[in-house]
Amino acid sequence: MSSEIDSSTLLSRASQLIDLARKAGADAADAVVVRSRSQSVSVRLGKVEGTESSESDDFSLRVFIGKRVASVSANPGFDLQALAERAVAMAKVSPEDPFACLADEANLAKSYPDLQLFDATEVSSEMLREAALAAETAALAVKGVTNSSGAGASGGMGGLVLATSHGFAGSYMGSRFGHSVSVIAGEGTGMERDYDFDSRLYYAELDDPAEIGRRAGERVVKRINPRQVPTGKNVTVIFDPRVARGFVGHIAGAINGAAVARKTSFLRDRMGQQVLKSGLSITDDPLIVRGPASRPFDGEGVSGERLVMIEDGVLKHWFLSTSTGRELGLQTNGRGVRGGTAVSPSSTNLALEPGDISPEELIRSVGNGFYVTELIGHGVNMLTGEYSRGATGFWIENGELAFPVSEVTIASNLKDMFMRLTPANDIDRKFGVAAPTFAIEGMTLAGQ
Structure with missing residues (x-):
C-alpha cells in the first residue's frame, strides 16, 4: 500500500462541482468522494490462489431545490458541468422530501482532531503472501486438522472527502490490514470448519499470522464429534x-x-x-x-462526541443523522454515514x-x-x-x-x-x- 494520498485535488473538484450545481439552479449542495485502495493475496494448501488490487474514487453530488433533492454518482474523469446540470434537472422533478437537507451550519465541524487513523506502512504482495502462508501452515500443523479452506492477507486504505455549499471542506483517510485463515478437522460427514482472523489500522499491531493459524486450528479441533x-x-x-x-x-x-x-x-x-x-x-x-x-467528522461534516447510548440500562439516545433527526424532531448527533448517494445514521x-x-x-x-x-x-x-x-x-x-x-x-x-x-x-x-x-x-x- 502506498503512502497517504494528498486529497487536495479531490477536494478542489468537489468544491468545483458544488459551484457548478449552484450556478445550474441548486439552492444547496454537497459533494463527497469515497476513496479506497486495497490489495490482497489468498492461498490454499501452500499455493497462491489469487491476488487482487483495486483503486477507486467514487464521486457523489447531492443537490437541493426547495424541499426537493436528487443525487448522482460518477467515477473519475466525468464532466463536472454535465453532472451538476443532470443532478439539478433530476431534483426539479423529484417529489418533495420535508426532511432532506444539509446539516445546520452551526453543527458543522470547525476543527477536528488527528485521530491517527492512517498507517503509511507499505505492504508488498510478497509480504501478504508470506503472512497468508504462515497462518495456513500453523493451522495445518495442529493435530487433528485435515484440510484448509484457505488463508488470506490484505492491506488497504479508505477515506472521505466532503465539501458543502455552506462552507464545510474536509477529508480524512484510514488504513486497514488483515490476516485470516479457515481450516477443516475430521473426515467425511464428520468434518467441521472454523476460522480465525485479525484486523487492525496499524500493520505492526496485527497478531502474528502463525498465532492466528494456531488459534484457528485449535478452535476447529475442539468441534469434532x-x-x-x-x-x-x-x-x-x-x-x-x-x-x-x-x-x-x-x-x-x-x-x-x-x-x-x-x-x-x-x-x-x-x-x-x-x-x-x-x-x-x-x-x-x-x-x-x-x-x-x-x-x-461524519458524512455530513458534523463532529460526533462520545455518547452513552444506554446508561445504567436506560435508553438515552438514538443514532441520528440530520434528516433522521428532523423527522424525529431532534438534532443530529454526528452519526450520519454516506452510503452511495444517501445519508443514514449508524x-x-x-x-x-x-x-x-x-x-x-x-x-x-x-x-x-x-x-x-x-x-x-x-x-x-x-x-x-x-x-x-x-x-x-x-x-x-x-x-x-x-x-x-x-x-x-x-x-x-x-x-x-x-x-x-x-x-x-x-x-x-x-x-x-x-x-x-x-x-x-x-x-x-x-x-x-
Missing part, C-alpha cells in the same frame, strides 16, 4: 465474544433513528426507559485515537461495557448451560424482537465446557434477553463493535 442435547426451557446461554459482537449489533439496529422513524424497531417507544439490566451501558465514541471505526466505535467477573467465573456460575461459538441464519425480527437462530458451541456441565454441540436452535425475545444479560470483563476494543463474553438466562433451546 459434536452431540445434540435435549430440548429445554430456561437454559442459560453464554455468548462467545465473536457472536456477542453480532448481538450488540442488534441493539445498535434497535436504537437507530432511521428504524425508529420507520417504526420498524421494537424499542421505538422506549426512550428514557429501562431496556437493559441495571448497571449495563452501551457507549459509542467516534473520536477514539486509532479506533477501528473512528472518524473526525454507530461508530460501539461497545457493550464490560462487567466485573472473568469469562471463566461466568461459566462456572452457570453450572449447566450452553456456550455459543457460532450462530446460523437470520431469525431476528427487529419489529417484534423475536429471536430464533441455529447455533453451535459447547455444553456447559458442572461449570466447565464439557463437549461440542451442534444442530440446536436458541430462542427468546430480545426485550427479555436484554434484561437478562450479564457481561464478563474480557472486552476487546479492536473491533468497531466490541463486546465481552456474556450470559443470558431463560432462553429456550431446541435440540433432540
Whole structure:
C-alpha cells in the first residue's frame, strides 16, 4: 500500500462541482468522494490462489431545490458541468422530501482532531503472501486438522472527502490490514470448519499470522464429534465474544433513528426507559485515537462526541443523522454515514461495557448451560424482537465446557434477553463493535 494520498485535488473538484450545481439552479449542495485502495493475496494448501488490487474514487453530488433533492454518482474523469446540470434537472422533478437537507451550519465541524487513523506502512504482495502462508501452515500443523479452506492477507486504505455549499471542506483517510485463515478437522460427514482472523489500522499491531493459524486450528479441533442435547426451557446461554459482537449489533439496529422513524424497531417507544439490566451501558465514541471505526467528522461534516447510548440500562439516545433527526424532531448527533448517494445514521466505535467477573467465573456460575461459538441464519425480527437462530458451541456441565454441540436452535425475545444479560470483563476494543463474553438466562433451546 502506498503512502497517504494528498486529497487536495479531490477536494478542489468537489468544491468545483458544488459551484457548478449552484450556478445550474441548486439552492444547496454537497459533494463527497469515497476513496479506497486495497490489495490482497489468498492461498490454499501452500499455493497462491489469487491476488487482487483495486483503486477507486467514487464521486457523489447531492443537490437541493426547495424541499426537493436528487443525487448522482460518477467515477473519475466525468464532466463536472454535465453532472451538476443532470443532478439539478433530476431534483426539479423529484417529489418533495420535508426532511432532506444539509446539516445546520452551526453543527458543522470547525476543527477536528488527528485521530491517527492512517498507517503509511507499505505492504508488498510478497509480504501478504508470506503472512497468508504462515497462518495456513500453523493451522495445518495442529493435530487433528485435515484440510484448509484457505488463508488470506490484505492491506488497504479508505477515506472521505466532503465539501458543502455552506462552507464545510474536509477529508480524512484510514488504513486497514488483515490476516485470516479457515481450516477443516475430521473426515467425511464428520468434518467441521472454523476460522480465525485479525484486523487492525496499524500493520505492526496485527497478531502474528502463525498465532492466528494456531488459534484457528485449535478452535476447529475442539468441534469434532459434536452431540445434540435435549430440548429445554430456561437454559442459560453464554455468548462467545465473536457472536456477542453480532448481538450488540442488534441493539445498535434497535436504537437507530432511521428504524425508529420507520417504526420498524421494537424499542421505538422506549426512550428514557429501562431496556437493559441495571448497571449495563452501551457507549459509542467516534473520536477514539486509532479506533477501528473512528472518524473526525461524519458524512455530513458534523463532529460526533462520545455518547452513552444506554446508561445504567436506560435508553438515552438514538443514532441520528440530520434528516433522521428532523423527522424525529431532534438534532443530529454526528452519526450520519454516506452510503452511495444517501445519508443514514449508524454507530461508530460501539461497545457493550464490560462487567466485573472473568469469562471463566461466568461459566462456572452457570453450572449447566450452553456456550455459543457460532450462530446460523437470520431469525431476528427487529419489529417484534423475536429471536430464533441455529447455533453451535459447547455444553456447559458442572461449570466447565464439557463437549461440542451442534444442530440446536436458541430462542427468546430480545426485550427479555436484554434484561437478562450479564457481561464478563474480557472486552476487546479492536473491533468497531466490541463486546465481552456474556450470559443470558431463560432462553429456550431446541435440540433432540
